[in-house]
Amino acid sequence: xQFFKDSMLELIIQTSTNLPPDVRAAMGEALRTEAxxxxxxxxxxxxxxNIDMAYExxxxxxxxxxxxxxxxxxxxxxxxxxxxxxxxxxxxxATRRGKLRPNSVDSITGKNSGDNLGPGTPVLHFEQWEExxxxxxxxxxxxxxxxxNIQYSVPCxxxxxxxxxxDLEGVKKCLLHAVWQAQGKGCAPGALGACIGSDRAAGYHIxxxxxxxxxxxVNPDPRLSKLEQEIMDEANKIGVGTMGFGGKVxxxxxxxxxxxxxxxxxxxxVAYDCWAFRRLGVLLDAExxxxxxxxxxxxxxxxxxLVSGAGFQVSGREIRLETPLSEEKVRALKVGDVVxxxxxxxxxxxxxxxxxxxxxxxxxxxxxVLYHCGPVMMKEGTPPNTRWRANAAGPTTxxxxxxxxxxxxxRFGIRAVMGKGGMGKKTLDALEKHGAVYLHAIxxxxxxxxxxxxxxxxxxxxxxxxxxxxxxxxxxxDFPAIVTMDAHGNSLHADVAASTGAELAKVGAGxxxx
Ligand code: SF4
Numbered sequence: 001x002q003f004f005k006d007s008m009l010e011l012i013i014q015t016s017t018n019l020p021p022d023v024r025a026a027m028g029e030a031l032r033t034e035a036x037x038x039x040x041x042x043x044x045x046x047x048x049x050n051i052d053m054a055y056e057x058x059x060x061x062x063x064x065x066x067x068x069x070x071x072x073x074x075x076x077x078x079x080x081x082x083x084x085x086x087x088x089x090x091x092x093x094a095t096r097r098g099k100l101r102p103n104s105v106d107s108i109t110g111k112n113s114g115d116n117l118g119p120g121t122p123v124l125h126f127e128q129w130e131e132x133x134x135x136x137x138x139x140x141x142x143x144x145x146x147x148x149n150i151q152y153s154v155p156c157x158x159x160x161x162x163x164x165x166x167d168l169e170g171v172k173k174c175l176l177h178a179v180w181q182a183q184g185k186g187c188a189p190g191a192l193g194a195c196i197g198s199d200r201a202a203g204y205h206i207x208x209x210x211x212x213x214x215x216x217x218v219n220p221d222p223r224l225s226k227l228e229q230e231i232m233d234e235a236n237k238i239g240v241g242t243m244g245f246g247g248k249v250x251x252x253x254x255x256x257x258x259x260x261x262x263x264x265x266x267x268x269x270v271a272y273d274c275w276a277f278r279r280l281g282v283l284l285d286a287e288x289x290x291x292x293x294x295x296x297x298x299x300x301x302x303x304x305x306l307v308s309g310a311g312f313q314v315s316g317r318e319i320r321l322e323t324p325l326s327e328e329k330v331r332a333l334k335v336g337d338v339v340x341x342x343x344x345x346x347x348x349x350x351x352x353x354x355x356x357x358x359x360x361x362x363x364x365x366x367x368x369v370l371y372h373c374g375p376v377m378m379k380e381g382t383p384p385n386t387r388w389r390a391n392a393a394g395p396t397t398x399x400x401x402x403x404x405x406x407x408x409x410x411r412f413g414i415r416a417v418m419g420k421g422g423m424g425k426k427t428l429d430a431l432e433k434h435g436a437v438y439l440h441a442i443x444x445x446x447x448x449x450x451x452x453x454x455x456x457x458x459x460x461x462x463x464x465x466x467x468x469x470x471x472x473x474x475x476x477x478d479f480p481a482i483v484t485m486d487a488h489g490n491s492l493h494a495d496v497a498a499s500t501g502a503e504l505a506k507v508g509a510g511x512x513x514x
Pocket of ligand 1: 062063064065066141142143144145146185186187274275276394395396397443444445
């Protein structure tokens with residue numbers, strides 16, 4: 001197995017940087033479906049451009065490179081202990097090269113291991129099979145969409161849909177509800193892997209395994225195939241759209257399995273994956289560990305660009321924001337405005353918010369744009385002339401900061417909070433009271449946004465919080481974002497949640513609710 005580690009490194013790099021053809025095809029269809037001038041259309045243009053950039057520069061498609069999860073099948077006699085060690089080495093090497101963000105955090109101390117290794121990381125599942133080769137499949141599923149996973153214990157009552165019973169109609173309601181509740185927080189359009197039955201733990205595992213199916217395959221069970229097609233048709237009528245901006249494409253795939261259950265339990269487990277649906281696989285020679293074949297790919301088909309023209313285009317109608325921002329400038333903004341940010345912006349996410357609740361800020365936040373982002377950072381040059389560079393810098397899910405944001409805005413005079421998925425009522429009230437806005441960047445567009453942050457002015461709290469939680473001051477250059485919560489009490493997210501809830505109720509009623 002002299003080539004096994006190299007093969008794993010290549011698998012990790014390709015999975016992180018080059019979306020598989022079935023996902024590209026689904027995203028291409030989404031791009032053709034949404035009108036280009038809508039918010040969903042503009043977001044898709046940035047996503048398409050980002051996917052192309054990631055492939056061309058071999059950069060991480062999204063800065064959240066997710067929980068590496070390997071499903072490995074080995075012939076009898078393969079040494080799984082050596083394979084496990086070499087996969088771990090390949091993970092650490094991919095992290096060193098900036099293809100994976102350091103993403104493994106000690107759950108007791110909060111300390112990042114720095115190399116994506118630690119108890120439970122990466123996730124490795126071995127299984128023996130009767131084939132002569134080794135098969136390794138890898139999925140990199142980020143935290144934003146992982147947080148949108150959901151498990152239903154039916155019968156249950158679902159918002160907008162009423163009672164879900166222990167039958168396929170009840171399952172269908174659960175799956176539609178899963179798409180609706182995710183809104184844009186899991187970087188829609190997304191895909192569902194689902195398991196009907198099993199127990200709580202195995203149900204989630206089987207649901208995640210469905211994400212290893214090709215988006216364009218057909219379920220061999222005609223009952224499940226029909227269910228998958230119905231969910232695809234009906235979920236796309238609800239109107240969540242790209243990033244939850246509203247639109248025609250909310251779901252790019254639905255894959256469902258059924259597993260036996262205990263008589264007393266009936267779980268419907270859902271694994272929600274975002275548009276940055278990174279999974280690939282390889283077939284390896286069991287003797288040498290060399291790659292014999294890539295799974296999900298057609299060797300005769302070259303990678304096609306998703307965006308044929310320039311991608312996201314500045315129309316001239318955008319509002320230019322120079323930071324630091326004044327209250328007057330911010331109060332003039334309204335929901336739906338597209339802004340281009342220039343000047344310093346500050347990154348800070350979960351640990352930084354906790355820190356700011358108890359300490360002074362290490363950098364000036366007066367009039368600042370606080371960007372919820374944990375970038376992939378690389379140090380370049382040789383001491384003493386080293387400098388940081390953002391390798392991937394898309395937004396993270398903002399709602400996690402809901403308990404803190406109102407206080408942080410008030411204490412530090414922040415004028416704009418930027419992230420993805422929107423925030424709640426407490427933050428909306430604080431925006432109105434203190435004169436600030438919520439800006440929505442396009443989730444997962446890590447390569448696109450890294451190019452909008454060409455210079456790092458400073459990195460703070462690195463020792464205390466580690467990458468990616470440290471606070472960074474970046475020079476933004478024409479950084480595009482959409483105002484989705486303004487200083488007048490308006491929230492696009494609340495509006496879309498209400499309108500999609502009404503559509504969900506209609507779709508549910510069409511099923512013949514009991
Ligand atoms: S695209 Fe969005 S949900 Fe997916 S990994 Fe990236 S930030 Fe997370």
